[in-house]
Amino acid sequence: MRVLLVAPEAYPLVKVGGLADVVGALPKALKPLGVEATLLLPWHRGLAARGVGEVRFPFAGKEVQAPLGERVEGGVRFLLLGVEGFDRERVYGYPDDAERYLRFARAAAEVARGFDLVHAHDWTAALLALYAPTVYTIHNLAHQGLLDPGLFFFLTGLPWSLFHMEALEYYGKVNLMKGGIVFARLVTTVSPSYAEEIQTPEFGMGLDGVLRKHAHKLRGILNGLDPEVFDPAQDPHLPAPYSREDPSGKALAREAFRRATGLRPPILAYISRLDPQKGLDLVLEALPRLGELGFSLYVQGVGEEALAQGFREAEAKHPGWVRFVPAYDEALARLAYAGAEAVLVPSRFEPCGLVQMIAQRYGTPPVARAVGGLKDTVEDGKTGVLFQSYHPEGLLYGVLRLFRLGAEALGLRGMDKDFSWEGPARAYLEAYRRALG
Ligand SMILES: Nc1ncnc2c1ncn2[C@@H]1O[C@H](COP(=O)(O)OP(=O)(O)O[C@H]2O[C@H](CO)[C@@H](O)[C@H](O)[C@H]2O)[C@@H](O)[C@H]1O
Known part of the structure; x- marks a missing residue:
């Protein structure tokens, strides 16, 4: 099975928070299960990669081109997509974030053609669910990606018939997170408890109704922790190694x-x-x-x-x-x-x-x-x-x-607790199979 993981950040190339840790670790854990996972990220400023071609995609009524880079890190294949708007200092926090990530996701949809399945992470990649068979993972419901509908339909060229309550419309805006939930074949979030909580008004961030409606395809898969990245027995940042057996x-x-x-x-x-x-x-x-x-x-x-x-x-x-x-x-x-x-x-x-x-x-x-x-x-x-x-x-x-x-x-x-990726990776494989079955 060939899966394209699409995300805004991934360890060790670029990390703002926990999303990067998770997305960076999952491909390694999927490998022994026979899943060939490739990671696709925006080509953020300063990331070195080997040019491997170009991606052409329609955007704002024109055909646009973006360079594609490749880099292998820790046995994981990363693809970097050089769409406009990412040669910047930070990963997020700009007024045009929704627009530039929309451009990234639209271009990513072309890269996805060479894969069996897309695994899209958070609102920045949610648009993929409208273009390819997708498993969509919610890492944080607080950031949803809201756009003016006029701008959204002009940029993507998608039909206005998608602008209604059961699809992309959200209080007069286009909501990318909602699109991911509605159009993905399967939706996961990063713990069983959060999967329950987000179906309530207290934690649903305005999307609890949508999540309840799609609860049949919602799963909570607990994150793991990369055992090589986080290990006090081999952490170069510590003055001395230690373990449960020898904590000295x-x-x-x-x-x-x-x-x-x-x-x-x-x-x-x-x-x-x-x-x-x-x-x-x-x-x-x-x-x-x-x-x-x-x-x-x-x-x-x-x-x-x-x-x-x-x-x-x-x-x-x-x-x-x-x-x-x-x-x-x-x-x-x-x-x-x-x-x-x-x-x-x-x-x-x-x-x-x-x-x-x-x-x-x-x-x-x-x-x-x-x-x-x-x-x-x-x-x-x-x-x-x-x-x-x-x-x-x-x-x-x-x-x-x-x-x-x-x-x-x-x-x-x-220190005895098991946070390994083995169980979660098997659960993702099961989700991928369901999404494709
Ligand atoms: N100043 C700093 N210096 C060094 N390291 C720093 C740092 N600030 C943050 N980090 C690191 O960033 C990571 C934070 O991860 P979390 O999952 O706890 O939260 P986050 O809200 O970013 O992730 C979101 O996505 C993840 C992944 O799904 C969910 O676990 C989480 O609940 C959700 O909010 C940790 O590895 C932490 O050490």
Whole structure:
């Protein structure tokens, strides 16, 4: 079976968040199952690849050409599509994102002709479902890709007959995420709990009705974690390797992390995008109490300016025990996963979440909110702590409970958990077969 995975980002070429980890790992896990998976990404600025030809596609009433590049990384074949609008510094965050990703997806539909099936990821690739047999994976329902219908139908040349409630129309706009859900042969999301939650008004982001209607083709497949990328026994960013059998190297990681941050233990770490999804307002509100209780706080992430401002101010006010690193830094992130006493994941909603899985793999217990994939991956009271209410007191209670239960022992137990890709890859193969059958 030849499958084309279409996504905006993929590790190790380009990564903003968890989507890249998942898309980068899945092809490797599918290989032993007989699936030949190729990854197609936009040719973002700075990515080196060998030119292998050109893709011609209709767009905005004209025939357009885009160079196609190829590169093999870790045994995975990447194709890079050089459509206009991607020679930029960032992957997302421009006013014309919907339009440039539409161009990318339309061109990708031509590349898809050489494959049995498309596996499209998130709204940026959702359009593929209208052109090829597609399995569509929702990584995050919060970003849907809304376009003015006039612009959408002019650019794609698709018929206006698609502009109705059962197809692409959404409150007077075209909604690409909705198109993916309606037109894909099968829809998956990244944890069983999130698959349930998004069918309710609380988590459905306005699409719960559509998801309920298409529930018969919706599956929750829990993300795995790439065992080679995230492994404290062979992580070049750590001062010494360690494992469940011999965790002694973890003490060195703790020392190195304390030295790098100037913080005193116990250190609570947050490593992720600065996004309202992630519950950082709770961390800011709980912050003074955490300080009074003797904790240090480490926050690493880029994203919303208002949240960054909040943590800059907190650090300026409490330089002794708050450290804010407004950067994407893989090496520091690994040191934090290995060297902190606990990792905070207080998300408002969480499709799956990799942070809590990485933390457990590195023997550091998460304090996470009991939503979505967090519920499916943290064993409350055994490998971490889950708290219910979206309130600073909920988070504080979770933190205190973890340390009462014994953070270190829970962390070690978390290292026994199996987050391998074997099960998820088999579930995707089953989804592919159904989509083609
Ligand atoms: N500043 C920084 N420096 C270094 N590393 C950083 C970083 N900021 C983030 N990261 C890394 O990015 C990844 C974050 O992954 P998550 O899955 O937890 O969240 P994200 O919301 O990005 O993903 C979305 O897609 C994934 C994949 O399906 C879902 O798990 C998730 O719920 C959904 O919101 C982790 O590997 C983390 O270490």
